[in-house]
Amino acid sequence: MHTMPINQEKNAGAEEEHMTGEAWAAFIDAELQSTCKAYLEKPAFLLGHSRTEQQTTADYAGRELLELVQNAADAASEVGGSGRVLIEVTHEALYVANTGQPFRRGGVASLMTAHTSDKPTRAARMIGAKGLGFRAILNWSEAPIISSGALELGFSRTHARAVVAELARQNVEIESSFSGVTSNLPPLLVFPAHGTELETLECDTQSQGAGRVPAD
Numbered sequence: 163m164h165t166m167p168i169n170q171e172k173n174a175g176a177e178e179e180h181m182t183g184e185a186w187a188a189f190i191d192a193e194l195q196s197t198c199k200a201y202l203e204k205p206a207f208l209l210g211h212s213r214t215e216q217q218t219t220a221d222y223a224g225r226e227l228l229e230l231v232q233n234a235a236d237a238a239s240e241v242g243g244s245g246r247v248l249i250e251v252t253h254e255a256l257y258v259a260n261t262g263q264p265f266r267r268g269g270v271a272s273l274m275t276a277h278t279s280d281k282p283t284r285a286a287r288m289i290g291a292k293g294l295g296f297r298a299i300l301n302w303s304e305a306p307i308i309s310s311g312a313l314e315l316g317f318s319r320t321h322a323r324a325v326v327a328e329l330a331r332q333n334v335e336i337e338s339s340f341s342g343v344t345s346n347l348p349p350l351l352v353f354p355a356h357g358t359e360l361e362t363l364e365c366d367t368q369s370q371g372a373g374r375v376p377a378d
Contacts, residue, residue: 181267183312189267190315190356193274197352198329205335208326208349214276215297215349222298229295230258237262256302265310273351300350305363315354316363322348 181189201208222229231247238245240263250257272279276294299306307316326348330337340346355363 181312183314186313186315187357190270190354193271194353197274198325201329201336202333205333205339208329208336208352209339209346211276211352212346212349215300215351216347218276218294218297219300222295223301225295226298226302227258229298232295234258234260234262237264265308265313270313270315270354274354275352297351304350307360307363314360315356316360317350317354318363319347319350321355321359321363322350322353325353 227249234245234247237260243261245261248257248259250259268279273296276297279294305316305318308314326336326340330340338344340348
């Protein structure tokens with residue numbers, strides 16, 4: 163079993179902390195390209211991920227705020243100290259901000275693909291050992307937005323439907339699974355929006371209920 167030396171792990175983490183917006187955009191685009199390619203090659207994955215997201219969201223109902231605070235505590239533990247959390251409710255959105263470790267590439271990847279978080283390997287230090295808790299927020303909002311360092315990304319049902327519609331044009335099985343006559347919903351977290359796409363996403367937040375989750 164290969165383990166990364168502690169100093170090497172710290173250096174890798176420091177590099178991620180200083181990722182630019184352009185670096186994040188390139189990473190997210192590569193992840194999306196890989197995801198869409200996998201769905202076209204194995205369409206059943208898309209339906210399975212849709213159902214898994216809905217089930218996990220339902221399983222975490224009633225834990226929405228707790229899960230966000232636990233994530234904040236985990237972010238604080240990675241840099242040392244108890245950390246701080248700010249929770250603000252307005253007519254337009256719920257804001258949850260915290261100090262601590264900003265999002266890393268592994269964190270974004272685990273949002274897009276459930277059960278891939280590295281938290282279980284760090285369970286001794288982490289409260290949220292499963293890495294699934296963020297999905298609880300989908301009980302409150304279908305348009306969460308994440309702001310963490312140079313990272314800005316968001317999600318919406320409209321955006322997810324647009325991506326799946328494009329995949330459906332290329333694959334008959336996907337078209338059948340997500341046509342208007344079925345009750346299947348495209349998974350939200352699999353398809354993050356970023357860059358100029360976020361401008362369109364702002365319109366969705368007004369109608370779907372926004373939940374901004376900054377992390378600095």
